[in-house]
Amino acid sequence: MIELVEVSKEYGDFRALDRVSLTVPDGGIFGVIGHSGAGKSTLLRLINQLERPTAGSVRLNGTELTGLSERRLRAHRREIGMVFQQFNLFKSRTVLGNVAYPLRLAGLPRPVVRQRALEALEFVGLGEYAKRHPEQLSGGQRQRVGIARALANSPKVLLSDEATSALDPETTLEVLDLFRRINTELGVTIVLITHEMDVLRRICDRVAVLDGGRLVETGDAYRVFAHP
Ligand code: ADP
Numbered sequence: 001m002i003e004l005v006e007v008s009k010e011y012g013d014f015r016a017l018d019r020v021s022l023t024v025p026d027g028g029i030f031g032v033i034g035h036s037g038a039g040k041s042t043l044l045r046l047i048n049q050l051e052r053p054t055a056g057s058v059r060l061n062g063t064e065l066t067g068l069s070e071r072r073l074r075a076h077r078r079e080i081g082m083v084f085q086q087f088n089l090f091k092s093r094t095v096l097g098n099v100a101y102p103l104r105l106a107g108l109p110r111p112v113v114r115q116r117a118l119e120a121l122e123f124v125g126l127g128e129y130a131k132r133h134p135e136q137l138s139g140g141q142r143q144r145v146g147i148a149r150a151l152a153n154s155p156k157v158l159l160s161d162e163a164t165s166a167l168d169p170e171t172t173l174e175v176l177d178l179f180r181r182i183n184t185e186l187g188v189t190i191v192l193i194t195h196e197m198d199v200l201r202r203i204c205d206r207v208a209v210l211d212g213g214r215l216v217e218t219g220d221a222y223r224v225f226a227h228p
Pocket residue numbers: 011014015016034035036037038039040041042043
């Protein structure tokens with residue numbers, strides 16, 4: 001479970017997030033929607049502790065993250081996988097090398113790295129593409145490599161920052177189906193941010209709506225979208 005309590009984030013004297021409190025329960029798909037500049041990416045960076053809040057508290061399964069040392073934070077970050085809009089793959093590395101990267105950072109032995117990276121690639125349906133390079137793949141395939149990399153460390157939580165925004169509608173649906181499988185088959189909690197209402201409606205069970213750094217609404221997806 002992820003809990004944010006009265007979290008604010010300021011950049012200089014600009015307040016990107018303003019006293020946001022929300023709870024992401026385990027096991028679901030949680031959507032964060034809002035216009036550009038609403039604070040969505042900031043929220044994700046606070047959850048994986050790439051940034052620390054100016055005020056308030058961020059808890060992961062009851063552990064207060066905000067005061068932890070970098071060394072202890074690294075262990076928590078390994079429980080969180082992250083997927084990006086522009087995939088963020090290394091061009092110079094093979095598909096397998098990209099997926100293996102976080103496992104190598106974690107210091108696992110080579111054969112274990114290789115096996116887990118291959119398993120993650122197979123899960124996303126790209127086992128045959130291990131030796132290719134990212135530029136030899138389509139956008140949707142590249143994003144699946146990004147997702148395999150995020151899964152390689154067997155995270156409990158997957159964070160997605162506009163993972164489908166650079167993809168066409170058909171490929172978007174494929175990636176959303178993959179998210180659903182990750183959620184149901186692997187039991188991974190997903191927090192995804194999007195500016196596309198369709199994405200939320202299709203797969204999220206709970207949603208939060210951000211506007212100008214404030215949480216304006218949160219709850220079950222069908223309730224939040226029920227009113228005219
Ligand atoms: P969203 O993801 O909803 O588009 P962001 O979280 O990226 O919004 O940004 C929220 C606001 O905070 C924006 O106005 C943005 O310009 C500002 N912001 C984000 N990161 C920084 C930063 N590192 N320094 C200064 N301002 C930032």
